[in-house]
Amino acid sequence: MKISTKGRYAVNIMLDMALDKTSDYIPLKLIAERQGLSGKYLEQIVAVLNKAGYVTSIRGFQGGYKLSKPTKDYTLGMILRLMEGSLSPVKCLDNECSYCIREGICVTVKAWKRLDDAISDVVDSITLQDMVDWQLAYDKQQGGDATEDGGKSHRLCHLG
């Protein structure tokens, strides 16, 4: 029941971009350094985000990535489902359970469905903007310069 690094790092990447005030194309190497993650690994992850249209890229010198939509348009669920494939606790709920022996009778599925709904409710209700707001509120609470770099970079938790 763990979210993989792909899912978590993807959130971290997009949140890092959202918190970057320059609102310019950001080289992935910079994000990797800020977050203390492998740049090459992040390339694989951001490639998926790129193909899905979640980020826009410019190649070559002074290139990089930026979010293609406003932060309120991304939910945690969108990002996680893109990377993880599905967030349902059992396969049965992914593909209509067409191969089940007793379709519709299985009482366990009723429990899994409740769990699945609860998970979806949470991840679909939290937007990237929400997380930005949480971060800004925390920065303010700390006086704005509690961090060694004055809060310019927001190193996130990446230890699963």
Next chain:
Amino acid sequence: MKISTKGRYAVNIMLDMALDKTSDYIPLKLIAERQGLSGKYLEQIVAVLNKAGYVTSIRGFQGGYKLSKPTKDYTLGMILRLMEGSLSPVKCLDNECSYCIREGICVTVKAWKRLDDAISDVVDSITLQDMVDWQLAYDKQQGGDATEDGGKSHRLCHLG
């Protein structure tokens, strides 16, 4: 984010026991046959349930297992956590995140915590008795003899 077979099969085992009207010690082989699962694999799983005191066993001829407590005393969360170790979506929430670089600052953890709470709310609120009730309600709705064995065995979904 998937529940493993150990967690799901453990639920199936305990639900199978709960639905068995004989209220006697049930040989695991019988459960394996009813549920269409590997008996040897179930032995490993039931061994954990046994050590945790969730089931009681009698060895030897005509031995077997039975639930050691009334069905309302088992929650889905108890069973799943026993088998899976933890249901939290990130490791960070398991051990107080003592090794985090920016403990308490990390804004992603706030999101993971919400998800974790939602998951716990669901699994801790569903008891084995609830699932038994759901099954009995369904049996009644079907007239009691819709199944080929008159509803005596309740084959559950085990396809993840």
Next chain:
DNA sequence: ACAAAACATATCGGAATAGTATGATAAAAG
């Protein structure tokens, strides 16, 4: 004694995870 069943380990193939490694392509700067 025998058969049925719990109990105890060891082993194992496959898949997923979490990355590295290597290189090709593109574009701006000097």
Next chain:
DNA sequence: CTTTTATCATACTATTCCGATATGTTTTGT
């Protein structure tokens, strides 16, 4: 027009986890 920076594209790999099998040993009622 070369160099630097960066995206883009695969290939590879080491480790862990999953989902079992396999091979017994021990207990116990008949």
